[in-house]
Amino acid sequence: MESNLEMVDTLLANDELNTSDRLEQLERKVSVQSDELTCLKSALADCIRRIQLLESKPTASPAPAAPSKISPKSVPLAVKARSEKRLSLTPSTARLSQANSSTRSSSNSLNEGHTSPSMVLKLRGRSVKLYAQTEHLADSVGAPDASLRLEWVYGYRGKDCRSNIFLLSTGELVYFIASVAVLYNPEENNQRFYLGHTDDIKCLSVHPNGVHCATGQTAGHNKKDSRPHVRIWDAINLTTLKVIGSEFQSSISCLSFSKVNGDVLAVVDDGNDKFLSLWQWETGLKLASTKCYSDAVLNCEFHPLEKNLLFTSGKQHLFYWTFDGALLHKKTAVFEPASNTLIQNSESTKNAKLEKPKFVLCMSFDSRGDLITGDSDGNLIVWSHKEARMVRIVKKLSDTGIFTINVKDDCLIYAGKSNKIVELDSNYQLTGRSLELGENCGGCRCILYLNKNMVIVGTMKNSLYEANLGEFNFSKCLISSHCDEIWGLSKGKNASSFLTCANDGFLSLWDSMSFGQVWSVGLQDRLHCVDSHPSLDLAAVGFSKPKWIVFDLIERKTIYMQSEGSEQIEVIKYSPNGCYLAAGSRDNNIYVYRVSDNGLRYSRIGKCSAHSSFVTHLDWSSNCEYLMSNSGDYEILFWRAETCRQVVDVQVIRDVEWASRNCVLSMETVGIWDNGSDGTDINACCESKRAQLLVSVDDFGKVNLFKYPCSSVKAGRKVYGGHSSHVTNCRFINNETRLITTGGNDMALFQWEILND
Template sequence: MNCCCLFKKKSKKNISTEYLDSVNSRVNVLSTSELNCSKDENPTDIQKEIPAIIDIASINERATKQKWNVSSKFDLLCLDRILSPLKEYSLNVELPPKTLSIENVYGYQGIYARKNLYYPMDSPSAQPIIYFSGKLGILSYFSLKIQVFYTGHNRPITCMAIHPDSKICATGEYGSGPSIHIWNIPYIERADSRDYETNIVKPLFILNLDKRFIQTVCISFSRCGNWLIVIALNQSYISEILCYDWKKGKEVSCQLCHDDKVFNLIVNPFSRREFVTLGVKHIRFWSIDNLIHPVDNSEKNQNLTVSHISGAYLKSKTFASGTIKGDVYFWKNCLLSVVCNNVHKGPVTVVSPLPNNNFLTGGRDGRIVYWNEQHQPINEYTFDNNSCIRSIDAGGLEGILWGWGDGIGRRASRSFKGLNGGFKNRASVCSNSFLQELTRSNSLLTVSSNTYSVNVNNISNNLEILSNDEPVDEQKMADISYIVGCEDSSMYIFSQTDKEPIRLTEGSYCSSDGYELWGLDTHPLNSNIFITAGDDGFIKVYNLEKKELIRKKNYGIRLRSICYNPSGINIAVGTNDGSFFIVNENLDIIISAIIDRRATIYDLAYSPNGKYLAVASHDNYIDIYEVESDLGYYQRFMSCRGHSSYVTHIDWDINSSMIRSNSANNELFYWSLITDATKAIDPTSYRKVDWHSSKCILQWETKGIFGPKIVKNTTTQEEIEHFLSPCTVYCCDRIKINNDLQLLAVGDAFGNIYIYRFPAFSSDMKYQAFHAHGGPVANVKFAVNLKTLISVGATDGLVIQWNLENID
């Protein structure tokens, strides 16, 4: 029998006693009378686990602060002061003949997220893994290398639930008067099938909550599938429980849940009416009759002094809950029976049941602990990057799809006849028999007493090579045991056939601590390669064709900007401490490291001839370096001083002799590299220049992108208006399709991307708008293949690959 990646055989002798003794030395089993001996909770841990409350107003405020004291209603009259180039442009205000469609999303939303990753065993045979990121509901058919998206949300998604029949998904959002969208999970048999769309065109139902609510915290379908239970946060920051007869769109009941924060909602798989809520210093068991009310016995446990953030029912009908301090509590008949202390170092972020009475716990310490039927931790797996475990799913939908309460499940399926007429009876190819076989085997009693930690990164000098030319083995995908989502935006599959986890996707780690993703560039020669750099210290190289991360390296410092040199041999990287360095394209050699400034390097740009490197910093300077050779000799020969705020964007002209730049307080400056004092410089010479790039958001060619803009949701047909000014536009890039057509891509602070004809100098310019990111679009860049656009999100860590297609 193949051995699971969680375990490692050490010798033939039985060492189970040795291992359990070592575990018991770390884990203390307490009775309820000993609970008061535990230490106080860490307020920082509680704050990190509370779901983020963000709305458009805060994004506007944040954008305004970043751009000094400039009003979001920017005085557009100042655009008239920007003189036009002497070259004549023909004005074409019509819609561009190209549109965007999402092809792939790199990354998984691991911030403030729980229960946002599902692998329903009874799902369509192509085995979609369902999760959300930004404003997108994502169904990844990894065995087919296909992603399908639900794009109906106008605001970032905060929670998700799967119906007991595994063919329907519900997603909730935040913002005043949030809505819950209920939509079908499509059935895809083959990658070359033509009977599916990349976007889910229409939701089944949309439930609009009252304006007094500011966020949906968590949602779940009842065991019978007839009700949708919602935990929503009101304007007084008090959590309320709402119960919907969702097929009728009718609110059945509403009840105050708790006057403190609620983290999670768990449905009892053995009951049509019962569920559990967990939060700050409370855990409550509830029942739905005509009204929602707490179970009487649970009131005896309300003197708890510990916060519960995760939980799950086991096959024995015992409820296991994880706390903010790393403890695991066991509840029987709504009463506390046993407590295991110090299981994790820090919060137990997830409890996931397995088909038998075993279960898994994951924590912020980056460990997954395996528990046996006697509720003892018998082994563990540790990720080398120690990233917080945010979600684990073994495919049973909290036990419902494994037949726990099977009679109720049959009634739930019958109640949906006719609702999913497009679905036919079909058998799932997913099998979790491996876990069942493993837990019945005596091999569990012969595990190593030490933690078996597979080197996931498998790096040399902290460099990770992730690319694999071998195609995805469909058999491996069919033998999935469970999937894991981490806070660093990575997702893994633990399978029967591999002794190491399979990395499915990875974006960039963003957090409430200020970690963001800004650096992006595409390879100047290879149309399949692009690169990112973020505050997590990683440079990551992606392959567009393979749709995967192929290489990454952590430099241990916050990275802000990145760019290739014209040959693609070297990469310049700007940091948050004022330094920048040059590495080779394989990321294994640092060629040069230069520290001439003391604050963030916001932009870098090589001249088209490769002889110069311009570096823009928070110190209001642009430094020009002469590149003597590819071996690393960089000599500063010019500093451009004049901006009254930090420099955000730089463009070179095609002759490598002039620069234009934007600053944070909306200045547009032009610079010449002519240093000979005897040569006179024409003050209007910039009007004769052809520019090599168009990263500057404030220029004559982009005057038409500012003002009120309408973003239409193609799924719900809802229209939302935003006012774009230089303080709410973060990035732009242009591409030349042919001699008659150039396109401009623009990213704003609200997560939207716009496509214009270039130049877009008229306020009458028509555009196409697309929404996907859950926060500001930090950067956009076209690939040299003329058919791909890459966008990165500053706060959601998402990397999105867009296709540039002709409009039918």
């Protein structure tokens, strides 16, 4: 009977493997077919455009288009009352749209009537033809002499990580974001960085000596070079002491140095089996390993007084682990009060029943060595460290759960998803000292005592605050960032400032000299792109839906709102003279507006319609006469802004001087593409004309530095890491002496200094 059961189990296991293999094969086929469909669509669009070119006849140049009438829904909010009188003075938008459609070029392909230097770039099976200027561009094969130095990192990983702020013996705070471990001195407002990781850091532990740090990372883009591993490094000289890895499955979820002598490191692997392992970290010798739990493990801590005792907690569990020199032995804590358990905040013993919490969220230790836990039900429980029983229960301290606990001397502070910090004495009674952070700060993720009155708070909105629990009772933001993907980036009005917007709905102004956030305003909906006016204190902001606004940067309010197109506004850009605004949409169109009344009035000139996929990037010519655009199917099209007509003559546009180089597909940026690129690897680029540098950012978390112009397919580059997710945008600021890059899922802002080697 047993042999039959074993045979059935074996058959089921083989069947599961075969099913998994078949699913993987089908997924690969679907991916290949999707690529082929994209290429077929692009080829068909090219054929149609060539046929239209052959059938078209020359037409007379159209008369300059008159400004269109402003519809009531697009009236500036600041001048809505007086705009009603002006509507009758402008021609009808419908007539203008009809005129534009009748005079639009019937071909999207450039007219090659004259010979011009050109190059063919192949992306995902499609040939993209690029045209050089009359004076042939010099090949920029070598890497640039200049280099980048990471100067500042805006943000802290508090959205989905915990217990990740520590105080070092150097007086610095250590925490992490993206793949960077940051050492921050609040008094001097200075940062140093450990850059040894290749992908997201997920956990951090500090040695009892306050100098050695251990950080664990997740699996990265490159499976060979970015396997999950642990790095132990020195906080003084930022050198790597030891790397532990090669056998972890997914990512490292928890780390803890032994508190007695610090020679053992506990590691929890976040793979399917959630293995807990002990390592002699100086030699890299594994001492023991065992399956920890079947579900999420959130915390792992060694006891501060007993060398071979440690604890793990997480989803519906708390385990005591003892190490006998060869094996780890587990004891499960029972969430039931004993007869001698002291229960607080309970009206009677009848109400003393305690339900098992869904999550044990945090752990700490009191001066006697007893374990203190906070859970998702808002209970604070004190456990005997000698046996797995409850000593004290403080019920319902928080309605939103207790996310973090920190003990110093005879006091304890705790906080939860709410933004309130509360202090208790050694008898777990309120001391009367508490502090509530602002509404936009987010819930508290981690708290650290600096001294009797001052605490450091890490929030779920990726910010760090310094809070005073004493008589002054104040909080001050030290580090901040967005708490969702960052896509919008623009230079500010001042040379040292810049603007960002993100999917969290916030528009923020930053100062690169003071390394701080000047202000941040919530605009309710998800934001995707932003561009500041070249001469006015205004910014145009595009949303993740068919809507854009004009925002007053001084009064911090919306002064104009426009609904346009049918999908997300992908890119928005003012002309260099500020007289035009172009908005590229995911509905394949570019909407062009004339700007008047000091940026308060926007009249739609027309719609540029020729792309066969969504618009991704825009550039204006220096004389504000032409637009260059890229699309999702790797098209490069040119437009006359005043008429919204496509320019198809190579001789007209090949010597045009462009005010910026944000289009990733052009002759001057061809060198940023690698062989085998699928066309979506590079998210953005920008140029420094002063330093003759070009920067591109990609889906692999890299910032790439080239010479500009970059017209050689084998251009040399310098590559910089730090971001752990796709890098979404980049801009030179501060007279092109600094570079800002924005992260996607890592939600980080990096500020780089340009160094001339």
